[in-house]
Amino acid sequence: MNVSVVGSGYVGTSVAACLADLGHDVVAIDIDADIVERINAGESPIHEPGLPELIEEHAGGRLRATTEHAALRDTDLTFVAMQTPSREDGSIDLSVVEAGMRDVGETLAEKEGYHLVVVKSTVLPGMTEERLIPVLEEASGKTEGEEFGVAVNPEFQSQGSAVDDFMNPDKLVFGATDDRAYGLLRDLYAPLVEQADARAEVVETGLREGAMIKYANNVFLAAKISTINEIANVCKEYGVDSYEVSDAIGLDERIGASFLRSGAGWGGSCFPKDTDALRAAAREKEYEPVLLDAVVTVNDRQPVRMVDFLERHVDVEGRRVAVLGLAFKPETDDIRGSRSKLAIEALEQRGAQVVAFDPTEAADHMAEQYPDVKYVESAAAALDGAHGALVMTDWPEFAALDAEFDAMADPVVVDGRRIVERREGIVYEGLTW
Numbered sequence: 001m002n003v004s005v006v007g008s009g010y011v012g013t014s015v016a017a018c019l020a021d022l023g024h025d026v027v028a029i030d031i032d033a034d035i036v037e038r039i040n041a042g043e044s045p046i047h048e049p050g051l052p053e054l055i056e057e058h059a060g061g062r063l064r065a066t067t068e069h070a071a072l073r074d075t076d077l078t079f080v081a082m083q084t085p086s087r088e089d090g091s092i093d094l095s096v097v098e099a100g101m102r103d104v105g106e107t108l109a110e111k112e113g114y115h116l117v118v119v120k121s122t123v124l125p126g127m128t129e130e131r132l133i134p135v136l137e138e139a140s141g142k143t144e145g146e147e148f149g150v151a152v153n154p155e156f157q158s159q160g161s162a163v164d165d166f167m168n169p170d171k172l173v174f175g176a177t178d179d180r181a182y183g184l185l186r187d188l189y190a191p192l193v194e195q196a197d198a199r200a201e202v203v204e205t206g207l208r209e210g211a212m213i214k215y216a217n218n219v220f221l222a223a224k225i226s227t228i229n230e231i232a233n234v235c236k237e238y239g240v241d242s243y244e245v246s247d248a249i250g251l252d253e254r255i256g257a258s259f260l261r262s263g264a265g266w267g268g269s270c271f272p273k274d275t276d277a278l279r280a281a282a283r284e285k286e287y288e289p290v291l292l293d294a295v296v297t298v299n300d301r302q303p304v305r306m307v308d309f310l311e312r313h314v315d316v317e318g319r320r321v322a323v324l325g326l327a328f329k330p331e332t333d334d335i336r337g338s339r340s341k342l343a344i345e346a347l348e349q350r351g352a353q354v355v356a357f358d359p360t361e362a363a364d365h366m367a368e369q370y371p372d373v374k375y376v377e378s379a380a381a382a383l384d385g386a387h388g389a390l391v392m393t394d395w396p397e398f399a400a401l402d403a404e405f406d407a408m409a410d411p412v413v414v415d416g417r418r419i420v421e422r423r424e425g426i427v428y429e430g431l432t433w
């Protein structure tokens with residue numbers, strides 16, 4: 001099929017490259033000329049395992065990029081994968097997607113034949129029908145359900161494993177109202193569903209349900225982590241190893257073993273934003289989301305607890321403290337919602353001199369927001385002379401650190417991800433164990 005993807009960021013680029021790999025002809029459309037240039041040069045614009053290889057293989061062949069929205073006229077189906085950031089009050093800011101939809105609609109005005117617009121961006125129930133379809137209809141002068149269709153097809157890929165998650169999904173959610181829309185999505189994803197070891201269940205549902213499934217999925221996982229963090233915080237008070245507890249309760253199929261790693265908490269571009277958006281949406285309907293509020297409170301306390309534990313051993317005021325890991329998780333350079341930000345803020349408030357390291361470009365992104373932090377080129381350089389270290393991200397290279405701790409002025413290590421080996425010569429503080 002001929003497919004266009006409008007918005008070539010973390011999601012759009014991996015979706016475009018994976019669809020090309022599945023045999024479709026794909027054009028990625030972005031207003032950022034640098035992204036377009038990089039894709040056309042066969043390079044990945046983001047740090048994502050497996051993606052550079054796919055782009056290198058398909059760029060100039062089944063994958064191309066452009067800044068011209070007109071390119072979508074030559075395709076059967078357009079994914080919309082633009083950002084949906086949070087406003088100050090946590091509610092979702094739909095303005096970028098609305099503006100992008102206007103571009104799509106204006107282009108569709110001059111297209112002959114049926115076209116399907118598929119919302120990949122995470123949007124709340126009702127937003128597609130009440131805000132995006134009207135923009136498309138007005139800009140195109142056409143009627144939804146007749147000359148064009150609209151579906152939601154939320155994306156469940158995680159950063160760091162986006163390619164693998166896209167190629168081996170546990171479910172495909174098609175939210176639509178129109179038989180032609182379901183049919184096109186079935187055809188598009190057929191190579192995934194028909195592959196030998198496919199495990200994907202196809203869920204065909206309505207637009208509102210499709211949108212809500214995405215929020216429910218993310219918010220449930222965030223709540224699962226906050227629940228184990230709360231339990232694990234109590235475990236620490238009683239001298240109980242919370243990881244042994246997690247391993248055991250994970251054996252209960254009703255609980256499941258994944259997402260039970262307690263520690264510094266959840267960050268990222270999605271869990272914080274989607275949890276806030278659902279809380280704000282609930283309040284708009286005058287429903288108080290008390291559990292979801294607590295899920296966030298527990299999460300935001302974890303990095304501050306780490307600084308509290310450090311201060312049980314050293315007074316950080318005026319002292320150098322190492323922060324290891326700035327990306328919100330390993331295998332990405334994304335700092336959105338990173339727990340390291342809250343740790344840095346707490347340290348700076350208490351007068352510490354923060355020295356930070358991350359193996360990716362995450363440090364450059366962080367420097368724009370936290371210019372007073374000193375960013376260094378290795379974990380060893382961060383630890384050298386430090387009066388304490390906070391381990392914020394579970395990068396494998398931090399798990400391999402050993403003699404580097406001996407260069408600390410006070411070898412107090414507060415491990416937010418349980419990856420550092422306890423040993424003589426280190427004052428080790430687990431966050432929840």
Ligand SMILES: NC(=O)c1ccc[n+]([C@@H]2O[C@H](COP(=O)([O-])OP(=O)(O)OC[C@H]3O[C@@H](n4cnc5c(N)ncnc54)[C@H](O)[C@@H]3O)[C@@H](O)[C@H]2O)c1
Nearest residue numbers: 007008009010011030031032081082083084100121122155
């Ligand atoms: N990041 C993830 O892992 C992930 C996973 C699942 C779902 N989502 C959801 O997918 C959506 C996109 O997220 P992201 O992380 O890829 O965002 P992103 O900010 O990385 O990418 C968005 C891209 O859209 C482009 N863009 C903006 N306006 C445009 C326009 N008018 N025309 C063409 N391009 C335009 C931007 O230049 C940018 O490159 C969000 O709703 C997010 O919640 C993200």
Ligand SMILES: O=c1ccn([C@@H]2O[C@H](COP(=O)(O)OP(=O)(O)O[C@H]3O[C@H](CO)[C@@H](O)[C@H](O)[C@H]3O)[C@@H](O)[C@H]2O)c(=O)[nH]1
Nearest residue numbers: 155156157158159225259260261265266267268270328329
């Ligand atoms: O047991 C765990 C598991 C994860 N985390 C943290 O949770 C955050 C999110 O991790 P993860 O879910 O792996 O990363 P994301 O790339 O943000 O992926 C989530 O958000 C995406 C965007 O919506 C969804 O598509 C994915 O399904 C969903 O897992 C990270 O800070 C992790 O360190 C924990 O603290 N403990």
